[in-house]
Amino acid sequence: MLAIVNTPRNETPIELREVAEPQVADDEAIVEVRAFSLNRGELALLARRPEGWQPGQDIAGIVVKRAADGSGPETGTHVVGLAEQGGWAQRVALATDRLAVLPEHVNFAQAAALPMAGHAALRILRFxxxxxxxxxxxxxxxxxxxxxxxxxxxxxxxxxxxxxxxxxxxxxxxxxxxxxxxxxxxxxxxxxxxxxxxxxxxxxxxxxxxxxxxxxxxxxxxxxxxxxxxxxxxxxxxxxxxxxxFFSYHPDTTTTLSADLATLVTLVEAGKLRAPIGLETSWHEFIPALTALQDRQIQGKAVFHVSF
Ligand SMILES: NC(=O)c1ccc[n+]([C@@H]2O[C@H](COP(=O)([O-])OP(=O)(O)OC[C@H]3O[C@@H](n4cnc5c(N)ncnc54)[C@H](OP(=O)(O)O)[C@@H]3O)[C@@H](O)[C@H]2O)c1
CATH class of the missing domain: 3.40.50.720 (NAD(P)-binding Rossmann-like Domain)
Structure with a gap:
């Protein structure tokens, strides 16, 4: 499959490259990624992580293999998820407690804008x-x-x-x-x-x-x-x-990631929350978008469509 891979020592910071299929644990579903988004925090990770590392946290797509332990959504379900890495790829393995189901009226681009920025805003405001x-x-x-x-x-x-x-x-x-x-x-x-x-x-x-x-x-x-x-x-x-x-990797004891993602998706579906997409493009246009985010040119989120 194709994935975005970190290339910090090259002229370009990333490359779209053929990589192995994701390794999957029993509590993980495999999601075919249709759209993903980029976070400012990931700019720093790209600079720090080694050559060959596969980045990508915010994803939306379709479950193509349900988790072996029977948890989470069934094959064929449209989902949004927050990965730790590896999400900027055609497929990613994601723990089912990091996924929420997408309703019919929330599209992949809207959903992909939500996970990191949306759940961070939600949790920060709870303070x-x-x-x-x-x-x-x-x-x-x-x-x-x-x-x-x-x-x-x-x-x-x-x-x-x-x-x-x-x-x-x-x-x-x-x-x-x-x-x-x-x-x-x-x-x-x-x-x-x-x-x-x-x-x-x-x-x-x-x-x-x-x-x-x-x-x-x-x-x-x-x-x-x-x-x-x-x-x-x-x-x-x-x-x-x-x-x-506030650090997003620190677990919230009052709610789960799935529950927070479901809250955000429900608000979008109800028309109460807008996915603030400032740039929507193909993943082949990732490098100029990365520069634009770095230079504070994007009004909100940069969202990318994955092609097959
Ligand atoms: N702790 C966590 O778990 C967590 C989770 C998510 C995000 N974050 C952090 O929260 C911040 C916002 O994240 P984001 O994804 O919303 O980023 P973003 O979309 O790039 O927004 C960053 C905003 O910061 C403003 N800014 C002011 N001075 C800046 C400067 N010197 N350099 C860059 N930006 C500057 C920019 O506003 P103007 O262009 O209007 O000046 C920009 O709109 C980042 O620092 C990110 O690392 C932390």
Missing amino acids: GDMLLGKRILITGAAGGVGRFAVQLAALAGAEVTGVVGRPERAEGLRELGASEVITQIERAQGLFDVILESVGGASLTSALQLITPHGTIVVFGNSSGEETPFSLYHLFGHEGIRLQT
Whole structure:
């Protein structure tokens, strides 16, 4: 079968190459991948992982072999899934507790946009507890996680302010539910009950001064790559705040991955959540898309169709 393979030492960062069929464990189904998406976190993985490694986390496709232990969806079922790796391929083996069934009206491209960014946004927002009426500030709002978080926070009744890097990156955010969009975090007005922070560096330093006493800042990314200067004196007037980390590989004890994916899919089917697709193309166009994501040119998610 064909798969995208890491080639960090070559002129191009990846290649589409013939590889062996996936090895399958008893609790895994084999999914024929029809569409997949790319996450910023995977850019860093491509640089760090060795030659020949097979990347790919977000996938949507059709079960072509049900798990041997009888768990999960039957052969022929349309599914969405979050793999640890190997998903940018014609077929992937995926544990059934990392899959959710797709309803008829959610297509493969919409579904492929959901797993990493959507489930991260869902889980990060749970740290805010009851969001009704709360003021939420979301940095990196124009990106994949940001566009899901804006929608989910607004759906939960929060008043959402999004932070973007330049005015054109604000496109579509108000339609998704942001009541305000600003181009610099320093321009934020008032204090926030919850701040979702993924830019790091000066952005996180500013966030520390925008949080209400006993509020929560969820730190889940460092897109800027900058370190964050921090002093306790920044926090005078912001007593009792919680600085909460989030890492998606850390299991959530309150819900399963399948359940979270099913929640996202149900919201999309009901028309309450939009898959924020900024680029939809063939997997043969992967390299220019990778560069565009790196350069902050994509409004939301980049989704790729797999050909056979
Ligand atoms: N902890 C976890 O489990 C987890 C899960 C998913 C994602 N993440 C992290 O969360 C962050 C967002 O992920 P994503 O998939 O939504 O990425 P994305 O689609 O590339 O969005 C990143 C956003 O960050 C903003 N940004 C501001 N300063 C930046 C800089 N110096 N370099 C790059 N981007 C900058 C960009 O906004 P503008 O273009 O408007 O400036 C962009 O919209 C990433 O850091 C990712 O690694 C963490």
